[in-house]
Amino acid sequence: MNGGNPTSGIDRGEVTDYPAGVLPDRNWRGFAFDFGEHVSPNGVIEEYTSAQTTALKNKLMVVRYSAGKDIIVLTQGGTSQDIIGSETNIPGLSDFNPSPLDLTENRTNGHLYVAQLDETTGSGKITLARPR
Incomplete structure (x- = not known):
């Protein structure tokens, strides 16, 4: 293993x-990247929006379930497109409650939607995330 x-x-x-x-x-x-102990990387997208210019364009966004409860933004680079940087604690992409599980993007307008799970009740919800 x-x-x-x-x-x-x-x-x-x-x-x-x-x-x-x-x-x-x-x-x-x-x-490619070590998310650390007790962090479950779940949903992953690369931001492709055709909307206005954004600092997240062409970056990988990964939902961190469990210990993370946020979305980490990874930057690819070099000839092999390895992960060369990571950003956490981005306002609007951190401190989710209930826990985030997955995300998707509306490519037309760039809106990010996060699927969340309340581990206590088993209920879920979808949240429009607004990174700042």
Whole structure:
């Protein structure tokens, strides 16, 4: 699973439950971005709006369920379009209550809609997110 645990040191993507010396699967290529422990990256979109210019155009937006409860904005770059930057705590895209699960965009006007879940009641709602 993931990066195995190839050495006794700290390895990228390692699973500490494995004894040292367990190699990753030969097809494992690593990960593009580490969201951290107890964060569930759920809905993902790339902002493509044809509406007015926006600072989010062509950036990846990822809903962080559980520990995050927000939308993290990732910037791609370089020849392989790796993740080269991330932004959190963006007003209008953070501190969701109930918890965010997914998002979509109306490409005509650029509106972002966030699907949310109340874990206590099981009910949900859709919110128009307004990043500032």
